[in-house]
Amino acid sequence: MKKTTMIKDFTKYVSLNVFGMVCLSIYVLADTFFIARALGSNGLTALNLSISVFSVLQGLALMIGIGGATQYTILKSKNENADKIFTYSLFAGLFAAVIFVTIGIFLTTSLAKILGADETTLPLTKAYMQTILYFSPVLIINTILTVFIRNDNNPKLAMAGMVIGSFSNIVLDYIFLFPLSMGMFGAALATGLSLMLSVFVLSLHFLRKNNQLNLYKCKIRIRKILNIFSLGFSAMIGELSFAFSLITFNLVILRIEGNIGVAAYGIVANIAFIAISIFTGVAQGIQPLLSKGYGSGNTVLVKQILKYAIILVFLLAVVMYGLTYFYSAAIAAAFNSDGNILLSSLAITGLKIYFTGLIFAGINIVTASFFSAVANTKTGIIISILRSCVILIPMVILLSTIFKMNGIWLSFVFTELIVCILSIIFLFKSTTSP
Numbered sequence: 384m385k386k387t388t389m390i391k392d393f394t395k396y397v398s399l400n401v402f403g404m405v406c407l408s409i410y411v412l413a414d415t416f417f418i419a420r421a422l423g424s425n426g427l428t429a430l431n432l433s434i435s436v437f438s439v440l441q442g443l444a445l446m447i448g449i450g451g452a453t454q455y456t457i458l459k460s461k462n463e464n465a466d467k468i469f470t471y472s473l474f475a476g477l478f479a480a481v482i483f484v485t486i487g488i489f490l491t492t493s494l495a496k497i498l499g500a501d502e503t504t505l506p507l508t509k510a511y512m513q514t515i516l517y518f519s520p521v522l523i524i525n526t527i528l529t530v531f532i533r534n535d536n537n538p539k540l541a542m543a544g545m546v547i548g549s550f551s552n553i554v555l556d557y558i559f560l561f562p563l564s565m566g567m568f569g570a571a572l573a574t575g576l577s578l579m580l581s582v583f584v585l586s587l588h589f590l591r592k593n594n595q596l597n598l599y600k601c602k603i604r605i606r607k608i609l610n611i612f613s614l615g616f617s618a619m620i621g622e623l624s625f626a627f628s629l630i631t632f633n634l635v636i637l638r639i640e641g642n643i644g645v646a647a648y649g650i651v652a653n654i655a656f657i658a659i660s661i662f663t664g665v666a667q668g669i670q671p672l673l674s675k676g677y678g679s680g681n682t683v684l685v686k687q688i689l690k691y692a693i694i695l696v697f698l699l700a701v702v703m704y705g706l707t708y709f710y711s712a713a714i715a716a717a718f719n720s721d722g723n724i725l726l727s728s729l730a731i732t733g734l735k736i737y738f739t740g741l742i743f744a745g746i747n748i749v750t751a752s753f754f755s756a757v758a759n760t761k762t763g764i765i766i767s768i769l770r771s772c773v774i775l776i777p778m779v780i781l782l783s784t785i786f787k788m789n790g791i792w793l794s795f796v797f798t799e800l801i802v803c804i805l806s807i808i809f810l811f812k813s814t815t816s817p
Contacts, residue, residue, distance in 0.1 A: 389672075389684060389687060389688070390691075392672055393668075393669065393672065393688060393691055393692075395538065396533075396538055396668040396669065396671060396672060397664070397665050397668035397669060397692070397695070398668075399533075399538045399539065399541070399542045399668065400533070400538070400541075400542070400664040400665070400667045400668035401661050401664035401665060401668065402542055402545075402546070402664070403529070403541060403542040403544075403545035403546065403664065404545070404660040404661060404663050404664030404667070405657060405660055405661060405664065406542075406545040406548070406549035406550070407545050407548075407549060407660060408656050408657045408659075408660035409549040409550075409552065409553065410437075410548075410549060410552050410574050410577065410578075411434060411437065411653055411656055412653055412654075412656070412657060413549075413552050413553045413556045413573075414430060414434075414511075414552075414556060414570045414571075414573075414574060415427065415430060415649065415650070415653040415718065416717065416718060417556040417557060417560045417561075417570060418430050418560070418567065418570050419650075419717075419718040419719070419720055420720045421560040421561060421566075421720075422507065422566065422567070423720055423721045424642065424643060424646040424719075424721055424726060425503055425504055425507065425642065425646075426507055426566075426567065427646040427649045427650070427718065428504050428642045428643075428645045428646045428649065429500065429504040429507035429511060429567060430507075430567070430570075430649060431629070431633060431645055431646065431648060431649030431652065431653075432495065432498045432499050432500050432504060432508045432633055432645065433495065433498070433508045433511045433512040433515070434629065434649075434653070435498065435626040435627075435629045435630050435633075436494075436512050436515055436516065436626075437515055437522075437574075438622050438623065438626035438629065439622070439623065439626050440483060440515070440519050440522050440523065441522065441526060441622050442618075442619040442620070442622030442623045442626065443479055443523065443619055444476065444522060444523040444525075444526030444527060445526060445530070445615065445618040445619055445622055446612060446615035446616055446618055446619030447472050447475050447476050447479070447523070447526075447527055447611060447612070447615060448472065448476075448526050448527040448529065448530035448531065448615065449530055449614070449615040449618040449667065449670060449755070450472075450610075450611040450612055450613065450614035450615020450616070450618070451468050451469065451471065451472030451475075451527070451530075451531065451611045451614075451615070452472075452530045452531050452533070452534040452670070452671070453614045453615065453670060453674050453755065453756060454468050454610065454611055454614055455468040455469065455531070455534060456534050456671055456675060456678065457674050457677065457678040458678075459678075460674070460675050460678030460679050461678050461679075466597065466599060467599050467601050467607075468607075468611070469531055469596045469597070469598070470598050470599045470601060471603065471604070471607050471608050471611060472527055472531070472611060473524070473527060473598070474603055474608070475608050475611065475612075476523040476524055476527050477520065477523075477524070480519045480520035480523050480524075481520075483516050483519035484516060484517060484519055484520065486516055487512075487513050487515075487516025487517050487519070491509050491512055491513040491516065492505070492509055495508040495509050495512055498630060498633065498634075499633050499634055499637050499645070501642070503642065504642065507566070507567045508567075510566065510567040510568045510571070511567040511570060511571045512571075513571075514568055514571030514572055514575060515571050515574065515575070517575070518571075518575030518578060518579075521575060521578045521579050521582060522575075522578050524582055525548070525578050525581050525582045525585065528544070528582065528585040528586075528588075529541045529544060529545065529581075529585060530667070531596055532544075532585055532588045532596070533671065534671050535588070535594065535595055536593075537588055537591070540584070540585065540587065540588050541585070543584055544581040544582070544584040544585040545581065547580060547581060547584050548577045548578055548580050548581030548584070549577070551576070551577045551580050552573050552574055552577035555572075555573035555576055555577060556569075556570055556573045558573075559572060559573050560573075613760050614755060614760055615755070616755075616760060616763075616764050616767075618666075618667075618751075618752065618755060620751075620764060620767030620768055620770075620771055622663075623767075623771050627771045627772050627775070627776070628652075628771070628775055628779075628795065629652055631775065631776050631779050632648055632652070632779060632791055633645050633648065635779055635780065635783050635791065636648050636788070636791060639783065639787055639788055639791075640725075640729065640788060643723065643725050643726050643729070644729060644788065646726055647725075647726050647729035647730040647733060648733065648791070649718075650714070650715060650718045650719075650726075650730040650733075650734075651730060651733040651734055651737050651792075654707070654714060654734065655737060655738065655741070658699075658700070658703050658738070658741050658744075659741075659744065659748070661699060661703075662696050662699070662700075662741075662744060662745040662748040662749065663748060665692055665695055665696050665699075665745075665748075665749060666692070666748050666749050666751070666752030666753075667752070669688050669689075669692050669749070669752065669753070669756070670752060670755075670756045672684075672688050673685055673688055673689070673752075673753060673757055674756045674757070676688065677756065677757040685757060689749075689753050689810075692749045692753075693746055693749055693750075696745030696746060696748070696749050697742065697745060697746065699745065700741040700742045700744070700745045701742065703738065703741060704738045704739060704742065707734050707735070707738045708734075708735055708738070711730075711731045711734040711735055712727075712731055714730075714734060715727045715730035715731050715734070718730070729788060732788070732789065732792065733788070733791075733792045736789065736792035736793060736796065737792040737795050737796070739796045740795045740796035740797075740798070740799040740800070741799075742799075743796075743799035743800050743802070743803035744770075744799045744803075746803050746806060746807070747766060747770055747802050747803055747806050750763075750766055750807075750809065750810055751763045751764075751766040751767045751770075751806075753810075754766070754809070754813070759813070762809050762813070765809075766802060766805070766806055766809065769801075769802045769805065770798060770799065770802050774798045774801055774802060775794065775795070775798045778794040778798050779791065779794040781794075782794045782797070
């Protein structure tokens, strides 16, 4: 592949996926903003307690979608039969959705209490969480379709599905929360209906003459599905790292600052979710190009794409940190309808400290995606697990004991820094080995 063609493809796939992931993150951000304005700090706390469920669902869907699409692209580039991979992926997604709907019916109250909901926040947490779980089939199918359609040479439609669903969520959030006063249920319902609209838009891909995604009547092979899981596992862990950190932080913060502390963390974490989504967009954007280069044995192309991606996420992180640092007070005020002084103070400090970790997080996310895209799933999984729990959880407990809330913010920074050093070592060994 010529360098100019590679740069053109890199720009197209990355820009479309970054834009699409930002639109996807607006699902959470719109809920956060409108709930904060309509229901105050209690609503914000309830959302932050339940949003980890959304991240787990998204992570599982990404594991199936990216794992299946990676296998699909590698087999195609080797001129091998890849026709049934799409069928296997959809089956796995629907099977997982049945489990989550069942949890929504029978276990929502218990799950909300485990995640830290008290008498004040339990009704709000349950209403949001249960509705999201009921819509889990739509969320999972939407994510799988988005990834496969992007890999089937239609990234513009994949982006269109995200954009239309995202902006419809903003409109529905406003209607359900303000004119109709539907509370937390309305916010979750807006998300579910928007995802349904996104699936409808993505379904237009199957009307294309050059569509190569088809459903086949075939025997479901567990080994094939497990292979899909293994290739997409690091992508799932990337999302789970957000969910695990959210749960861990919530439980520790409840002990230190109570519900107001969790509300402050909700502001910081959900703004950071946009940044993480941008990095994930870069990582997903380079995945088809890396898998194609790897499948065809073009190591030069693979190294060039990796280099451009790392430079890009580093520059994006610096810009985002600068904007957050200088506008931290305005950001905190936008989500503080009660005018709570403690909430504002905690959120401002958190934004300034927590966002320092983004400089390292972007490199970690791209690196984990790189190893998965070139079928080195073990290393990708190691990086992702280190970020999500192995280093993060002990760091949260240790630093919060010493520095209280500041330790909460610092734990994210130090975790990403340590993992970034290890990621660079893994990359150096990988790219210099014969």
